[in-house]
Amino acid sequence: MFDSLTKGFQNLFRRFSGDSKLSAENIQEALREVRMALLEADVNLQVIRDFLAKVKEKALGQEVLEGVNPGQMLVKIISDELTALMGGEAVPLVRADKPPTVILMAGLQGAGKTTTCGKLAARLLKDKRRVLLVAADLQRPAAVEQLKVLGASLGVSVHAEQGASPPEVCARAVERARREGFDTVILDTAGRLHVDDALMTEVADVARRTTPHEVLLVCDAMTGQDAVNSARAFDQRLPLTGVILTKLDGDARGGAAMSLRAVTGKPIKFIGTGEKSDRIEPFHPQRMAERILGMGDVVGLVERAQEVINADEAKAQAEKMFLGSFTLDDFLGMIDKVRSMGPLKDIMSMLPGMGGQLEGLDVDEKEFDRSRAMIQSMTAKERVTPEIINGSRRERIARGSGTKPEQVDELLRNFRGLKKQMQSMRKMGMLGGLMDPAKGLRKEKQRELERMQAMGVNPLDPQQVRAFRAHLDREERAKARKDRKRKR
Ligand SMILES: Nc1nc2c(ncn2[C@@H]2O[C@H](COP(=O)(O)OP(=O)(O)O)[C@@H](O)[C@H]2O)c(=O)[nH]1
Ligand SMILES: [Mg+2]
Known part of the structure; x- marks a missing residue:
């Protein structure tokens, strides 16, 4: 993912680690490099301009800290700005107070709507939610079949009708979901090759008839600025609530990921990273920024x-x-x-x-x-x-x-x-000294392990173990206080 961009940034940071301070000159030079990297990544021009202006302002205003090299300082500034550019915080799916939650999927043909419907259904299924998939793509003869097969493979019900218009089918599906106790309805609408007025009107109709809680635009990351331009067009016709960016696994440039939020103002909610049903991840701007900058995504990995x-x-x-x-x-x-x-x-x-x-x-x-x-x-x-x-x-x-x-x-x-x-x-104590193979499990440690297990703490996760110990300490102190009181 984003290999060239990552390489560009890493070269930049390496170059700057030799300088002792951020100065007007080296900032200017750095910005030139960033601009090149972003252009190469196919990021929207206006987005680049705004982005550079912000980075410049921050870098110039930065107090010069002794001992911090400019490369590191720039990484921090750019990482923060990239995070902000991509929306700052992760935005989860909306869930209706009163079920069913209705999710409408829109987008160009081949963007990955149907695949993503399946991926979302699979995720929701894991949370024990009852999902109804709705075949509302009546343009391509095979589209209904595709969804039916997908639904069957996941064990998810699919609503399909013959001889009705997509808005009617969708409205009836939502009715059915309410009646039959489904808590989420996912509407798989027809795609279009280009932004086309008739089909756009059809989806807008579906939206009017079903008042969805989420209107998600599915965008193919590999199409770069075309994805961004079509997103703008969809945004003008539909009450979009978010974007799902697919095929990031094949996107070496990253232009769409970086521009979409800024251009549409709508959050990216998920990314698709492969064809299979489990290749979907919630979008976390900060993690993505760190990934782009080559800082790795340790949290995501874990x-x-x-x-x-x-x-x-x-x-x-x-x-x-x-x-x-x-x-x-x-x-x-x-x-x-x-x-x-x-x-x-x-x-x-x-x-x-x-x-x-x-x-x-x-x-x-x-x-x-x-x-x-x-x-x-x-x-x-x-x-x-x-x-x-x-x-x-x-x-x-x-x-x-x-x-x-x-x-x-x-x-x-x-x-x-x-x-x-x-x-x-x-x-090295990475496991909190939990076990001692020479002596087998020591009694006290054994008890600790049992308590951890009872509380669902993962003994392999140092952070959880620390939190667990802190909890025990607090408990102990509270108990000691009580004992003292009782004695007095
Ligand atoms: N590599 C990759 N392929 C994807 C992803 N999402 C969808 N696809 C593929 O894109 C093609 C079109 O997907 P489809 O869901 O039929 O698009 P639709 O026309 O928008 O419904 C299919 O071959 C999918 O397997 C993804 O995240 N990564
Ligand atoms: Mg489809």
């Missing part, structure tokens, strides 16, 4: 990992690792978890400092599949006690998985390395 790895499982796995009973079966499970988080390259670009360095780096996803095949060719006993894998066993495993014996060795080395790494993480 959240994504948490979605895939459920907390209980993670806890159980951690306990195993520290008690030395982590096996190749567990390793296999871990490989599958990482794989299900999405393309490796995506995940790695969320790590700080990795953004600009990924180009040309070929992450070998096949490696995972190979490891998987090898573990699956092992016997249950070998998976638990890999030490018994001798020459002939190694031969057999290699044959069974279509690999070479050296590759089996490499896998085993990796596995041992991972185990060792986990052990040293524990030694």
Whole structure:
């Protein structure tokens, strides 16, 4: 995502880290560079102009701090301004006080409306909400079918009718949702190749008939400034409440992401990052700014990992690792978890400092599949006690998985390395000294772990552990105070 932009910014910051202070000259030079980077990213011209003016004003007004290099100062200013440009705060979906919540999806043909309807439905479903998808694209003969198939694959009801106009279908669907107790209705309307008056009137009619709580414009990020221009046109005809930006996975420039909010004044609520139903994320301006600047999106990464790895499982796995009973079966499970988080390259670009360095780096996803095949060719006993894998066993495993014996060795080395790494993480206290494999779980720690589990605290998350301990401290002090009172 946004590779060139990220690289541009990183060069800029590197160059400036040599200067000792921000000055009128180097600010001017920096702004020239930023302008180039933004132009290259296909950001709207007016947006660039306003953005640069703000950055300049802030940079000039900045007090010169000893010991802070201008590169860092600029990162901070630009990061703040980028965040503001993209809307500042994340804006969640509206939920009606009285169900059903009605969500209307509009946008050009091929922007990703139907796909996004499915993605939203899948998200809402996770929150145990009852969703009704409505096929209101009656332009393309296959459109109704597409939604029906999507709905069936997700287990979501789809409302479709023949021989009625889209506004009628939608109005009846909302009625039905009210009657049958659905709490969210998502209207998948017809797209258009260009902004076209007749179809625009149709969607406006749908909006009038259904008074939606959300009117979301679905925009294809890959179309850059065209997306921004069509958004302006939709905004004039529809009471838009927000934008969903799709295909960010294929958008190397980022111009739409940076311009849309400024041009329409409407918040970007979600981004689509792939074709599958789970490739959708709430849009967080600050995280996106940090991602663009190559600062990584650690929070996003953690959240994504948490979605895939459920907390209980993670806890159980951690306990195993520290008690030395982590096996190749567990390793296999871990490989599958990482794989299900999405393309490796995506995940790695969320790590700080990795953004600009990924180009040309070929992450070998096949490696995972190979490891998987090898573990699956092992016997249950070998998976638990890999030490018994001798020459002939190694031969057999290699044959069974279509690999070479050296590759089996490499896998085993990796596995041992991972185990060792986990052990040293524990030694460094990264896990709050929870467990001590030498003595097994100590009683007191065991009790603490049990309390954490009871309270739903993740023992692998240092922040949660700190909060948990602070809570215990407070409790303890309160109890001590009470005891003292009672004694007196
Ligand atoms: N890579 C990628 N493809 C997407 C995304 N969203 C939608 N698509 C693809 O875009 C194409 C058009 O999507 P569709 O939902 O039918 O668009 P509609 O005409 O607006 O309903 C399909 O091939 C989708 O798989 C996304 O976030 N990333
Ligand atoms: Mg469609």
